[in-house]
Amino acid sequence: MDAQTALFQQHRPRLFGLAYRMLGTPGDAEDVLHDAWLRWHEQDTALLDDPEAWLVTVTTRLALDRLRRAKTERQHHVGPWLPEPLIAEEEEPQTRAERGESLQISFLLMLERLSAEERAAFLLHDIFDYSHAEAAAMLGIAEDACRQRAHRAKQRLREGRPRFTHAPEAQQRLLEKFMQAMQQPTPDVLKSLFADDVMMLADGGGRATAALRPLQGSDRVARLYTQIAARYQTVEAVHRLQWLNGAPALLTWVEGELATVMWIETDGEQIVAIQSLRDPLKLARLKAVTPSPGRAS
Template sequence: MDAQTALFQQHRPRLFALAYRMLGTPGDAEDVLHDAWLRWNDQDTSMLDDPEAWLVTVTTRIALDRLRRAKTEREHHVGPWLPEPLIADEEEPAMQAERGQSLQISFLLLLERLSAEERAAFLLHEVFDYSHGEAAAMLGISEESCRQRTHRARQHLRAGRPRFTHAPQIQQRLLEKFMLAMQQPSPDLLKTLFAEDVTLVSDGGGRVTAALRPLHGSDRLIRLYMQIALRYDEVRATHRLQWLNGAPALLTWVDGELATVMWIETDGERIAAIHALRDPLKLARLRAVTPDPARAS
């Protein structure tokens, strides 16, 4: 490996982490890094005072252009849009531990409330610890403009943040109870798990069955999951808990195919919100490396 390639690889984890948080899909993040590498390969790196700053600047600006296009495309997405999860080894463990909360699906969804410019400024300053001056230089704007964008981003995120914040261990316990409830379903059992105003957001991408709008209320979700559980009696369904994007997730296989990945938010005692990813295209990377537990056994 030549020195220029080695230097790019040294900074690659940070560049991928930034691009993924900008775009919400690993594939798009990889495309951004590919374009950044091509520009890096054409650059005379001996002339650079700060290679990391150059790489982060290029990656951010490529991601910004791609995010602007993606926002237009997501307006025509069939039903709600959810980010695509990371596979465990797609970001270095040290970086996951350092910024695990900023990987969570609920946080990535909050970032969707921001303009592309606000998102970039917020991530550079708040998540990746660049000063306003450094972030401004990377974005090609004044330091005051960068401060304003970051401030507006904080305001939008505060307005839309989840009502509750609890340790992932609590989420895991509730997911374990939910998994058991789906194996031996009853309305009374599900009622003990769902908050009265629980919300479900599911993303099927128009390719599989999923709610086209968020569903609200425990009674509605109890009826839905009772129907799903009865369907599971007719097929071979298996479940497993797995850590994804800084939080526990429930993976469900149907007839050997990964069908759903589910994350929850909790009020500390019950499930307050469910995010269910069902789009086969977004599950493809995870499906390729995560076998059905029943088949593995």
């Protein structure tokens, strides 16, 4: 490996982490890194005072362009849109512990509330620890403008932040209870797991059965999962917990095919929100590296 390639690979985890948080899709993040690599390959790196800053700048601006296009496309998405999960080896091991929350599906969904420019300024400053001056230079704007964008982003995120805990132990405990309830389902048992105002988002992408609008309320969500559980009694359904995007997730295979990945948010006692990913295109990369357990668990 030549020195130029080695330097790019050294910074690649950070670049991928930034691009993924900007776009919410590993494939788009990989495309951004490919374009950044082509520009890096054409660059005389001996002339660069700060190669990392150059790479982050190029990656950020490429991701911004792609995000602006993606936001337009997502307006025509069938039903709620959810980010596509990372596979385990894509999560940055050196930053997983301190930045795991910023990989969670719930956090990525909150980032969707921001404009592309606010999202970039917030991520560079608050997640990747660049100063406002450094972030402004990367974005090609004045420092005051960058500071204002990051401040507006934090305000909007605080306004939209639900009342829940990110503690993975609480999430895992409730997912285990949910998994048990789905084995012998009754509406009352399932309802007891949900907060009164529980909110469920399901992304089928128009390719799998899923609610086309957010579903709210413990009665409605419990009835839905009672119906789903009854269907699971007639097919080979296998459930397994796995760590994805900085949080425990429940993976469900139906007849050997990965059908659903589910994350939850909790107040510590009940489930307050559910994100259910059913789009087979978004599950394809995960399915390729996560074989079916083969028997019920």
